[in-house]
Amino acid sequence: MAEVTKIMLAGEGGQGVQSVAQILAEAADNEGREALYIPNFGVEQRGGVSIAFLQISDERIGAPKFDIGDIVVALSDRAIYRTKQYVGENTIFVYDTSIDIPKEDLPQNAAKILAIPALEIAKNELHPRVFNVIILGAVVAATKVVTAEDAKKAIEKKLGYKFEQNPKLRELNYKAIDKGMELV
Amino acid sequence: MTVQPAMPKCWRPETKPHKFCPGCGHGLVLKALGEAIDELGIQDRVVFGCDIGCSLLAWDFFNVDSIQTHHGRTTPVMTGVKRANPDLICIAYMGDGGGYAIGSQHLVNAAARNEKITVILALNTVYAMTGGQMAPTTMPDQKAETAPYGRNVEETGYPTQGPEMVAAITREGAYVARGTTANLKQLKSYIKKALQNQMEGRGFSFVEALSACPTNWRTNAEKTWNFVQKEMPKYFKVGEKKVPGAEEKEGQ
Amino acid sequence: MSEKLITEEKRVFMTGNEVVAWAAVAAGAEIMYGYPITPQNEIMHYWTRLAPKYNRKFLQTEDELSAGFTTVGGVMAGRKAFTATAGPGNTLMQEPMSMAEAMRLPTVTIVQQRGGPSTATVIYSQQEVTMTTFGGNGEGLRIVYSTANHQELFDYTIKAFNVAWKYRFPTFVLGDGYQAKMRESLTVYDPEQKGIEFVPAEPYVGKPGTPGVDREPGHYRNTYNVEEELYEVLQGYFKDYAKMAEEVAEYQAFDTEDADVVVLSHGVVSRGAKEAVEQLRKEGKKVGYFRPITLRPLPEKELKELAGKAKKFLIVESAQGQFAKLIKDVIYGASVEIVPFFKPGVGITTDEIVGKVNEIL
Numbered sequence: 001m002a003e004v005t006k007i008m009l010a011g012e013g014g015q016g017v018q019s020v021a022q023i024l025a026e027a028a029d030n031e032g033r034e035a036l037y038i039p040n041f042g043v044e045q046r047g048g049v050s051i052a053f054l055q056i057s058d059e060r061i062g063a064p065k066f067d068i069g070d071i072v073v074a075l076s077d078r079a080i081y082r083t084k085q086y087v088g089e090n091t092i093f094v095y096d097t098s099i100d101i102p103k104e105d106l107p108q109n110a111a112k113i114l115a116i117p118a119l120e121i122a123k124n125e126l127h128p129r130v131f132n133v134i135i136l137g138a139v140v141a142a143t144k145v146v147t148a149e150d151a152k153k154a155i156e157k158k159l160g161y162k163f164e165q166n167p168k169l170r171e172l173n174y175k176a177i178d179k180g181m182e183l184v
Numbered sequence: 185m186t187v188q189p190a191m192p193k194c195w196r197p198e199t200k201p202h203k204f205c206p207g208c209g210h211g212l213v214l215k216a217l218g219e220a221i222d223e224l225g226i227q228d229r230v231v232f233g234c235d236i237g238c239s240l241l242a243w244d245f246f247n248v249d250s251i252q253t254h255h256g257r258t259t260p261v262m263t264g265v266k267r268a269n270p271d272l273i274c275i276a277y278m279g280d281g282g283g284y285a286i287g288s289q290h291l292v293n294a295a296a297r298n299e300k301i302t303v304i305l306a307l308n309t310v311y312a313m314t315g316g317q318m319a320p321t322t323m324p325d326q327k328a329e330t331a332p333y334g335r336n337v338e339e340t341g342y343p344t345q346g347p348e349m350v351a352a353i354t355r356e357g358a359y360v361a362r363g364t365t366a367n368l369k370q371l372k373s374y375i376k377k378a379l380q381n382q383m384e385g386r387g388f389s390f391v392e393a394l395s396a397c398p399t400n401w402r403t404n405a406e407k408t409w410n411f412v413q414k415e416m417p418k419y420f421k422v423g424e425k426k427v428p429g430a431e432e433k434e435g436q
Numbered sequence: 437m438s439e440k441l442i443t444e445e446k447r448v449f450m451t452g453n454e455v456v457a458w459a460a461v462a463a464g465a466e467i468m469y470g471y472p473i474t475p476q477n478e479i480m481h482y483w484t485r486l487a488p489k490y491n492r493k494f495l496q497t498e499d500e501l502s503a504g505f506t507t508v509g510g511v512m513a514g515r516k517a518f519t520a521t522a523g524p525g526n527t528l529m530q531e532p533m534s535m536a537e538a539m540r541l542p543t544v545t546i547v548q549q550r551g552g553p554s555t556a557t558v559i560y561s562q563q564e565v566t567m568t569t570f571g572g573n574g575e576g577l578r579i580v581y582s583t584a585n586h587q588e589l590f591d592y593t594i595k596a597f598n599v600a601w602k603y604r605f606p607t608f609v610l611g612d613g614y615q616a617k618m619r620e621s622l623t624v625y626d627p628e629q630k631g632i633e634f635v636p637a638e639p640y641v642g643k644p645g646t647p648g649v650d651r652e653p654g655h656y657r658n659t660y661n662v663e664e665e666l667y668e669v670l671q672g673y674f675k676d677y678a679k680m681a682e683e684v685a686e687y688q689a690f691d692t693e694d695a696d697v698v699v700l701s702h703g704v705v706s707r708g709a710k711e712a713v714e715q716l717r718k719e720g721k722k723v724g725y726f727r728p729i730t731l732r733p734l735p736e737k738e739l740k741e742l743a744g745k746a747k748k749f750l751i752v753e754s755a756q757g758q759f760a761k762l763i764k765d766v767i768y769g770a771s772v773e774i775v776p777f778f779k780p781g782v783g784i785t786t787d788e789i790v791g792k793v794n795e796i797l
């Protein structure tokens with residue numbers, strides 16, 4: 001059976017985790033690979049943690065959701081508590097260093113725990129709006145499910161119309177990807 | 185530090201801050217309702233029914249017995265409660281989709297039967313909970329998810345005039361008004377009169393409230409208020425539409 | 437303005453709701469009637485954007501009763517009409533669909549299942565199986581396809597229009613919130629280029645000529661005076677249904693020949709079931725896979741045969757036994773042991789199915 005990379009992204013509404021998942025999924029699809037992306041949604045969505053399930057493979061993908069992720073990215077303290085159940089002994093767990101959480105509350109069973117200063121870099125070096133693009137870069141580097149090139153192409157597809165009006169935005173987004181990749 | 189205005193006494197503090205989006209009109213309507221309940225001293229007798237729509241987020245909003253019903257069905261559920269126990273003060277709270285589309289037959293028939301309940305309807309010109317589709321009250325040319333090129337009145341008619349319709353089909357004893365979240369004092373006085381009408385057993389009472397949905401309108405604070413204060417009243421005229429005793433007075 | 441939405445076969449990546457809207461356009465659907473409900477809303481959103489470009493129509497009704505009855509009106513006027521709904525909306529849809537059953541009307545309804553009973557969740561379930569297969573007052577004379585992926589959502593939405601108009605039974609495509617909202621790839625095509633012939637629509641009312649002068653008037657009813665009259669009409673319907681069933685029933689199966697345990701599932705759950713069975717086979721375990729694509733009519737012959745061979749049926753569904761009930765009814769009397777794996781209103785992963793099979797092997 002073909003390898004399937006299982007990715008979970010979780011954060012507060014507005015942090016842009018769904019966009020990251022969608023861009024990654026589209027990047028994989030553009031490469032001719034199989035991707036399945038499903039957001040969680042619900043009545044209380046407004047107040048709840050936003051989660052994206054994403055799977056990428058060379059063959060058609062099975063069940064849309066999974067029990068254990070290969071990489072689980074949590075971008076808020078609530079997201080960390082909510083996603084713990086998806087962490088197993090082979091999972092790379094990624095969270096943002098700005099989250100103030102006791103060490104023992106991190107998923108202890110993860111293969112590897114990565115704290116990355118994405119928010120800080122976004123704020124101080126780039127722009128708070130590209131926080132999620134830095135995360136995108138980090139996921140690309142950690143999983144290698146798509147190339148940086150294809151991730152950039154997928155962003156271009158999604159935001160190209162904005163880049164046309166303001167080419168600086170393109171540069172900013174590309175830089176954010178590169179920065180994110182360096183963090184891993 | 186911002187000074188938090190006092191919450192109505194009948195609000196349930198454990199469920200605050202409430203679950204509506206920032207700038208949502210539902211919270212304001214429920215503030216007016218909460219104050220009306222407090223001022224009438226009826227917290228122990230009120231049964232609050234909410235619809236499916238963003239009003240459902242109010243299922244645990246008050247320290248009063250509350251029932252979340254089905255989309256459009258709050259009016260008959262509250263009618264059932266009232267008929268079975270007339271000592272209770274029954275409030276059916278709903279959106280414009282719930283009241284004027286799927287629940288319109290119930291609104292019409294409860295009004296025609298002069299049911300002694302109070303219906304409060306938040307008009308925000310869209311189906312908010314489901315993501316901004318066209319509602320019966322969507323303004324001419326206003327864009328909505330199922331009217332992507334703007335509401336075409338040739339094809340889909342004009343916005344429902346709820347209070348005007350209810351006023352037309354109810355008999356003497358009914359109380360009907362349209363208020364707005366842009367004038368909470370007035371809205372509260374309408375809601376109070378509506379509840380008093382029920383308490384005195386005169387008849388059906390109905391208050392529509394013009395209300396904002398910045399999330400689906402995709403408006404900032406300024407544009408939101410402009411729409412509620414300036415645009416909506418162009419079509420939806422605020423005021424009392426039917427007051428008990430008015431007809432007799434006219435005859436004198 | 438191009439005549440066709442899809443002029444050549446191509447791979448696309450989109451949500452299931454978008455797939456349905458595209459498929460309906462490709463299938464030649466002429467008018468959609470609908471009322472908002474999650475998780476089917478985007479079918480209407482996409483349809484209202486596409487419709488004016490391809491000369492199709494849309495009406496947003498005041499509720500699902502109205503959406504269903506306007507769809508009934510639409511097909512009686514001779515148009516390929518459809519609607520889409522979910523959950524509590526599907527409940528209301530059953531009254532108009534009962535009329536469609538009584539009068540053999542080729543309505544097409546897309547159902548994106550959500551949690552129940554009542555408003556429950558807007559997310560996902562397989563809890564609308566009983567209602568979608570047998571929702572009316574009567575015997576459930578309808579066709580129900582349960583899809584598992586976006587390719588099928590496309591293929592079977594197109595097929596639904598053809599099958600409905602060919603056999604004149606109300607036809608349903610049963611999806612769910614996961615299929616509605618997830619994105620995956622599929623190949624879209626122009627059905628005619630693929631050699632799929634469109635079964636033409638035909639008006640029940642408004643045919644040319646003056647009724648009573650040039651032609652017989654169309655008098656369509658769903659009420660009968662005496663028991664025998666109804667009985668006779670229904671006998672004709674049952675006969676047609678049985679004949680149709682042989683041609684329409686569809687399923688997928690593999691590795692069932694020597695299987696001790698056969699995993700039975702339908703819809704989106706069968707994706708995990710398929711993966712689980714493949715994985716277990718690799719480990720040398722005697723496990724098979726069976727999945728009806730039509731829940732009404734079911735592939736009865738194959739199910740009965742299988743129930744005579746396998747030791748255990750593991751029935752997996754995101755409901756408390758609605759699918760199992762359909763299966764049990766068909767295989768009544770067989771010796772196979774039925775092991776339930778029910779998770780009402782909740783998704784089921786591949787690993788869970790693997791675990792359960794290992795438990796009972």
Ligand SMILES: Cc1ncc(C[n+]2csc(CCOP(=O)(O)OP(=O)(O)O)c2C)c(N)n1
Binds near residue numbers: 236281306313319474
């Ligand atoms: C029978 C049925 N049909 C459709 C729905 C889906 N639904 C839930 S809320 C809603 C619309 C709510 O709009 P409105 O009543 O205007 O309230 P708002 O959210 O705008 O406050 C719809 C259509 C449902 N729950 N039940």
Ligand code: SF4
Binds near residue numbers: 203
């Ligand atoms: S979607 Fe609109 S109506 Fe609903 S809570 Fe948010 S602002 Fe209020």
Ligand SMILES: [Mg+2]
Binds near residue numbers: 279281306307
């Ligand atoms: Mg509304």
